[in-house]
Amino acid sequence: MHFTLRQLQVFVAIAQHESVSRAAEYLSLSQSAASTSLAELERQSSCRLFDRAGKRLSLNALGRQLLPQAVALLDQAREIEDLLNGRTGFGSLDVGATLTIGNYLATLLIGSFMQRHPECRVKLHVHNTATIVHQVAQHEIDLGLIEGDCNHPDIEVHPWVEDELVVFCAPGHPLATEGDVGIERLGREAWILREQGSGTRLTFDRAMRHHTSLLNVRLELEHTEAIKRAVESGLGIGCISRLALRDAFRRGSLVPVQTPGLDLMRQFYFIWHRLKYQTPAMREFIDGCRAFTAGVRRSDEIVLPPIA
Numbered sequence: 001m002h003f004t005l006r007q008l009q010v011f012v013a014i015a016q017h018e019s020v021s022r023a024a025e026y027l028s029l030s031q032s033a034a035s036t037s038l039a040e041l042e043r044q045s046s047c048r049l050f051d052r053a054g055k056r057l058s059l060n061a062l063g064r065q066l067l068p069q070a071v072a073l074l075d076q077a078r079e080i081e082d083l084l085n086g087r088t089g090f091g092s093l094d095v096g097a098t099l100t101i102g103n104y105l106a107t108l109l110i111g112s113f114m115q116r117h118p119e120c121r122v123k124l125h126v127h128n129t130a131t132i133v134h135q136v137a138q139h140e141i142d143l144g145l146i147e148g149d150c151n152h153p154d155i156e157v158h159p160w161v162e163d164e165l166v167v168f169c170a171p172g173h174p175l176a177t178e179g180d181v182g183i184e185r186l187g188r189e190a191w192i193l194r195e196q197g198s199g200t201r202l203t204f205d206r207a208m209r210h211h212t213s214l215l216n217v218r219l220e221l222e223h224t225e226a227i228k229r230a231v232e233s234g235l236g237i238g239c240i241s242r243l244a245l246r247d248a249f250r251r252g253s254l255v256p257v258q259t260p261g262l263d264l265m266r267q268f269y270f271i272w273h274r275l276k277y278q279t280p281a282m283r284e285f286i287d288g289c290r291a292f293t294a295g296v297r298r299s300d301e302i303v304l305p306p307i308a
Contacts, residue, residue: 002044002045003041003044003045005073005074005077006037007037007038007040007041008041008070008073008074009027009074010023010027010029010034010037010038010041011037011038011041011049011063011066011067011070012067012070012071012074012139013026013027013034014034014038014050014057015050015059015063015067015138016138016139016140018056018057018058019055019056019057020034020035020038020055020057021034021055038050047062048060048062048063049062049063049066050063067139068139068154068273068274068275068276069275071139071273071275071276071277072275072276072277073277075276075277075279076277078091079091079279079280090117090119090120090279090280090281090284091120091121091279091281092120092121092122092123092281093113093120093121093122093123093142093143093279093281093282093285094122094123094125094140094141094142094143095110095122095123095124095125095141095142095143095144095145095285096124096125096126096127096131096132096135096136096141096143096144096145097124097125097126097132097144097145097146098126098127098128098129098132098145098146098147098148098198098199099126099127099128099194099198099200099222099223099224100147100163100199100200100224100240100241100243100244101145101146101147101268102124102126102145103126103224103225103244104241104243104244105145105243105299105302106124106126106145107124109285109288109289109292110122110124110285112288112292113284113285113288116284116288117281117284120281123141125141128148128194128195128197128198128199128222129146129147129148129149129150129197129198129199129202130148130197130198131197132144132145132146132271133146133150133152133155133271136152136155136271136272136273137152137154137155137273139273139276142272142276142279142281142282143270143271143272143282143285143286144269144270144271144272145160145268145269145270145271145289146199146268146269146271147163147199147200147203147241147266147267147268147269148198148199148200148202148203148266149199149202150269150271154273154274154275155271155272155273155274156271156272156273156274157269157270157271158269158270158271159267159268159269160267160268160269160270160289160290160293161267161268161293161296161298161299161302162265162266162267162268162297162298162299163241163242163243163265163266163267163268163298163299163300164241164242164264164265164266164298164299164300165200165203165204165207165239165240165241165242165264165265165266166239166240166241166242166245166256166257166264167181167186167237167238167239167256167257167259167262167264168231168237168238168239168240168245168248168249168254168255168256168257169231169237169238169254169255169257170231170232170233170234170254170255171252171253171254171255172234173234173237173255175189175237175257176255176257178257179258180258180259180260181257181258181259182261183208183211183214183259183261183262184214186214186237186259187211187214187215187216188216189216189236189237190216190217190218190235190236190237191215191216191217191218191219191236191237191238191239192218192219192221192227192230192231192235192236192237192238193217193219193220193221193227193238193239194220194221194222194224194227194240195220195221195222196220198222199266200224200239200240200241203264203266204239204264207262207263207264208262218235218236219235219236224240224241224244227240228240228244228245228248228254231254232248232253232254237257239264241299241300242256242298242299242300243299243300243302245300246300268299270286270289
């Protein structure tokens with residue numbers, strides 16, 4: 001076996017940063033040391049792993065095939081190193097979450113996990129579904145918690161808990177007291193919606209797929225709290241997760257609109273790369289998430305204990 005773990009580490013860093021200089025900085029190496037490591041790996045294997053375009057490097061077909069296996073091997077090597085050094089705890093965990101999950105569930109779930117395992121270094125990345133899927137596919141994070149569909153061929157998708165979107169408005173809006181509201185009536189309203197690429201928008205668009213010509217989208221916003229404030233201000237009506245609205249509904253600052261003609265149910269999912277080595281931290285975190293939602297029918301029914 002002619003390659004070293006250090007060479008694979010440099011290869012993975014360059015693949016993720018698409019730059020030798022940025023990879024060297026990330027690994028605290030000189031640029032020449034990183035370049036030499038990659039060149040030696042390619043020389044020993046008699047093949048190129050990257051396509052070069054100026055200073056930018058992008059993986060070629062062989063490099064893309066090698067990347068997930070190199071990441072998995074490095075994860076296993078770190079676990080072996082911890083055992084040999086007498087460290088039996090968890091090392092680190094990088095979690096990506098879409099906005100609804102990230103803002104209303106993930107921080108509490110991670111807080112509970114870190115209370116049980118204070119030695120583990122945890123990072124949370126909150127983005128829309130498209131970005132989280134990309135990060136998992138590129139091995140930038142260990143695990144994704146998403147609220148939209150994922151059809152990437154390299155990613156495993158596992159259901160977690162059901163979620164429901166709900167159309168909502170300000171308490172003074174005419175729809176607040178109309179009872180059941182039909183789709184044609186909804187088409188006469190101004191909408192404040194999530195951006196394209198988000199799981200929330202995908203579910204909404206799917207529910208309205210036969211009526212998109214009716215929609216008057218006044219604003220597209222990347223954050224659920226901004227959408228809630230805009231609707232409270234009377235700029236229009238919105239549609240986001242019931243989980244994100246349960247406190248506002250309880251206070252009466254926003255009210256649900258009854259839309260029996262729309263199917264707004266969806267699923268929260270765990271995703272990870274199909275070749276990802278599942279570390280103990282990753283397995284423990286997933287088990288903890290499932291324990292929190294055991295016996296729960298829908299996400300807004302989850303009771304999360306306070307973090308001391």
